[in-house]
Amino acid sequence: MQNYSFDDTHIIDIPLEKAMTTENLQVFYGDNHAMHDASLEFPRYRIAALIGASGSGKSTYLRCLNRMNDRIATVKGKIMYRDTDINSKNINVYEVRKHISMVFQRPNPFAKSIRENITFALKRNGIKDKNELNKRVEESLKAAALWDEVKDELDKSALALSGGQAQRLCIARCVAMKPDILLLDEPASALDPISTAKIEETLQQLRKNYSIIIVTHNMQQASRIADYTAFFHMGHVLEYDETEKLFTNPEIKATEDYISGNFG
Amino acid sequence: MDEIKKDLQNPSKATHQDYFGRTITYICIAFVGLLVISILYFITTRGIATFTANHVSLWKFLSGTNWNPGLLDKHGNPQIGALPMIVTSFSVTILAAVVATPFALGVALFMTEIAPEKGTKILQPVIELLVGIPSVVYGFIGLSVIVPLIRHTFGGTGFGILAGTLVLFVMVLPTITSLSVDSIKAVPMFYRSASLALGATRWQTIYKVVLRAATPGILTAVIFGMSRAFGEALAVQMVIGNAVLMPHGLLTPSSTLTSQLTTGIGNTTMGTLPNNALWSLALILLLMSLVFNILVRFIGKKGSLKK
Numbered sequence: 001m002q003n004y005s006f007d008d009t010h011i012i013d014i015p016l017e018k019a020m021t022t023e024n025l026q027v028f029y030g031d032n033h034a035m036h037d038a039s040l041e042f043p044r045y046r047i048a049a050l051i052g053a054s055g056s057g058k059s060t061y062l063r064c065l066n067r068m069n070d071r072i073a074t075v076k077g078k079i080m081y082r083d084t085d086i087n088s089k090n091i092n093v094y095e096v097r098k099h100i101s102m103v104f105q106r107p108n109p110f111a112k113s114i115r116e117n118i119t120f121a122l123k124r125n126g127i128k129d130k131n132e133l134n135k136r137v138e139e140s141l142k143a144a145a146l147w148d149e150v151k152d153e154l155d156k157s158a159l160a161l162s163g164g165q166a167q168r169l170c171i172a173r174c175v176a177m178k179p180d181i182l183l184l185d186e187p188a189s190a191l192d193p194i195s196t197a198k199i200e201e202t203l204q205q206l207r208k209n210y211s212i213i214i215v216t217h218n219m220q221q222a223s224r225i226a227d228y229t230a231f232f233h234m235g236h237v238l239e240y241d242e243t244e245k246l247f248t249n250p251e252i253k254a255t256e257d258y259i260s261g262n263f264g
Numbered sequence: 265m266d267e268i269k270k271d272l273q274n275p276s277k278a279t280h281q282d283y284f285g286r287t288i289t290y291i292c293i294a295f296v297g298l299l300v301i302s303i304l305y306f307i308t309t310r311g312i313a314t315f316t317a318n319h320v321s322l323w324k325f326l327s328g329t330n331w332n333p334g335l336l337d338k339h340g341n342p343q344i345g346a347l348p349m350i351v352t353s354f355s356v357t358i359l360a361a362v363v364a365t366p367f368a369l370g371v372a373l374f375m376t377e378i379a380p381e382k383g384t385k386i387l388q389p390v391i392e393l394l395v396g397i398p399s400v401v402y403g404f405i406g407l408s409v410i411v412p413l414i415r416h417t418f419g420g421t422g423f424g425i426l427a428g429t430l431v432l433f434v435m436v437l438p439t440i441t442s443l444s445v446d447s448i449k450a451v452p453m454f455y456r457s458a459s460l461a462l463g464a465t466r467w468q469t470i471y472k473v474v475l476r477a478a479t480p481g482i483l484t485a486v487i488f489g490m491s492r493a494f495g496e497a498l499a500v501q502m503v504i505g506n507a508v509l510m511p512h513g514l515l516t517p518s519s520t521l522t523s524q525l526t527t528g529i530g531n532t533t534m535g536t537l538p539n540n541a542l543w544s545l546a547l548i549l550l551l552m553s554l555v556f557n558i559l560v561r562f563i564g565k566k567g568s569l570k571k
Binding site (some may be wrong): 081082083084086090091092094095096099180 | 269271274276278279
């Protein structure tokens, strides 16, 4: 692979209200320095995409944002959310994850009914009222564009859903908790194009009420849905810009090579 | 907005539950740890008393063939040679494993590869039933069926290593089978598909692909079976003959470490040499089960390295 300089970076400041920012975020797996000084800003009600080759650190970075790396890696630096550094010791991580939800690459519905998949977290958080629960189930399934397909079989096992449906259920499950921020780790990479299109449509809808950060391998997907895109390479963020600018006129050679397929 | 910020910084019900749960697990682990340490301490101190307090040489203990802890021989030395029991214990264990493994593998393959449906419906409950039968029942059957059968077929008393092996064979069969079933089931389906798609027959697939991939698991199963056989006392005691003599064949009465322990422990006084000698036998059993455990670990590690 060609050697690109890690000092050559182009990272813009976004003059919008921030949903969250990271300052000099570093991740270590034991001695392995997996993420170097990532400082990014994510505006509210926008979609930001993280792109880069496998092993570039984008998933690692994403998992830091709701403290999913807690027992796996050492994370240094600041993660600012609501003027609070949520990467500090005295933070209640359970509250963090209530407000910053994550959807994983492989659809991972629980072995419960569709309804229970959604009410699981709600009940754990003290919502007991049947009407409220039903309302949330309907709202979140509609938000994830799944309602019409499953409204008559809410009590059937979620394991019987197709991959695309299951993934939208996972999104609905997060949305039901009314979080601030949705983190998605390659949510469509295991899905067919039609399911992928539906997921993207769902994300476009959700963008009105949620701030979304999505890791994707699919550059077309990033250019279709994201407002801002960050390019990761070997544990460094090399470029972060408006999506259109990054894809049409990148400032950094590595980004240009990556999006044009001349990488490595 | 501010409320969320406050929530982020303050402990909630969830964090308290977390602490509570963690504390309970720590208490449990401390208790179990203490238990294990005290058992180890007790057996070890008692077990080495034979050598430290009664000044019996370790070598004589391991290589001597006379076992008569209450009496001294004509030179005035205590007669505690554990070799006959060690040999018998190992013989029955290894023979039982050697005999049981092919059968267990056959049953396991039938249950997983050849007729999975019948396997889970009929054989699984049978295997579980075999595990659940108390060892005294096995011993009793051995005593009333196997021992007379051997006596009529081969002559002699019928008690001995052969009878012990046959009883242990039935006892370790379910252990080896169910653990082998687990490890064969854990072989990913795509291994089989890949092999079949290359034109291999079902038998070739089972033999060359499935069993190869399951080998570490199967070896672990065999060792678990062996450690069960090694530690089994009651059933063996009922059919082995309980004469502490060096076995001259499969048909002469003998005694294993465990059977000697159960026979002798009621007839000795704490702190005397005969009692300490029994504790030394227990220490050997403990060390052997440690060895079996280490072997299982080692095989597990080797198996996972290949991936």
